[in-house]
Amino acid sequence: MQVWGSYQLENRTTYLWRVGRLMLWLFRDERQWFWSSTYAEQSVDEHPVVAEQVAEPADASWRRLITRSLSSQVVLAPVLPDRAVVVVPTEPLSIAAHAEVRLYFALPLWVQFRCGHALAELLGEFGVRPLSNTWLGDTFSGRLCYGLRTLMRYEPAEVRVCPGEALCSLQIQNLAEEAATLDKLAIPSDIMALYRQLVSPEDEKAYDMEKTHEALCTTGIQLAFGRDRELQVRVQPDQLVGLAAKERVTAPRVHLQDSVWHKSITLLKKIGEY
Numbered sequence: 001m002q003v004w005g006s007y008q009l010e011n012r013t014t015y016l017w018r019v020g021r022l023m024l025w026l027f028r029d030e031r032q033w034f035w036s037s038t039y040a041e042q043s044v045d046e047h048p049v050v051a052e053q054v055a056e057p058a059d060a061s062w063r064r065l066i067t068r069s070l071s072s073q074v075v076l077a078p079v080l081p082d083r084a085v086v087v088v089p090t091e092p093l094s095i096a097a098h099a100e101v102r103l104y105f106a107l108p109l110w111v112q113f114r115c116g117h118a119l120a121e122l123l124g125e126f127g128v129r130p131l132s133n134t135w136l137g138d139t140f141s142g143r144l145c146y147g148l149r150t151l152m153r154y155e156p157a158e159v160r161v162c163p164g165e166a167l168c169s170l171q172i173q174n175l176a177e178e179a180a181t182l183d184k185l186a187i188p189s190d191i192m193a194l195y196r197q198l199v200s201p202e203d204e205k206a207y208d209m210e211k212t213h214e215a216l217c218t219t220g221i222q223l224a225f226g227r228d229r230e231l232q233v234r235v236q237p238d239q240l241v242g243l244a245a246k247e248r249v250t251a252p253r254v255h256l257q258d259s260v261w262h263k264s265i266t267l268l269k270k271i272g273e274y
Contacts, residue, residue, distance in 0.1 A: 003076065013053055017049060076112070078164075080109065081189045085131070086187075087185045101172050103170045106167060173222070191235060196215065
């Protein structure tokens with residue numbers, strides 16, 4: 001089922017979205033938009049709920065936005081997390097000296113809702129699942145990040161990517177003279193772009209598009225461990241998963257020229273041992 005897209009909402013009607021563990025209710029009353037969100041105990045995974053008309057939840061805590069127009073349209077778009085994500089592999093990972101490997105994993109996304117004239121008004125952004133907070137670096141020059149424990153695979157086809165997630169490619173080089181053990185890896189998701197695979201007419205005929213969710217992937221990331229255990233991080237915009245045509249759906253939140261990014265990347269270079 002397609003999660004992302006544009007929806008027309010009837011006035012004074014409550015709608016429910018469920019993606020991953022996120023439960024989000026939307027209610028429109030003329031120019032007023034109300035929304036409430038929470039996280040369920042279990043994830044819906046491959047069976048998201050999209051714009052389903054429901055009764056108003058009894059215990060919801062509502063927030064409100066008053067828009068400039070009477071537009072009934074709302075757009076649901078995928079975006080990458082707004083902070084770097086510290087990924088902890090579920091299996092210990094060691095890389096031999098002078099070895100190189102490319103790994104793949106599923107990265108949870110944020111759901112962005114826009115409404116109003118020209119969809120210029122942001123209702124909010126909500127993670128499809130709650131991620132823990134973790135501190136990267138020392139007390140004075142560190143950075144607040146998200147934490148994610150996940151399974152990494154050698155082949156992209158082996159990664160289970162559910163609606164609300166994107167496939168992430170991570171190339172790791174060990175340039176040191178000894179094996180490197182990686183307990184956690186920092187993924188600078190705020191400087192990465194998000195892409196979707198373009199579907200040809202032949203593919204549309206071959207698959208039931210109502211039951212197939214849109215395949216999303218991120219910009220590739222390269223991590224290199226130097227001889228002095230310095231960590232170098234590089235974005236690989238041309239390293240996308242698969243050979244099919246891709247279209248960018250979300251630009252990086254932080255551009256490479258921004259001082260914030262330079263500060264972040266300097267930090268990442270200092271934390272080979274974290």
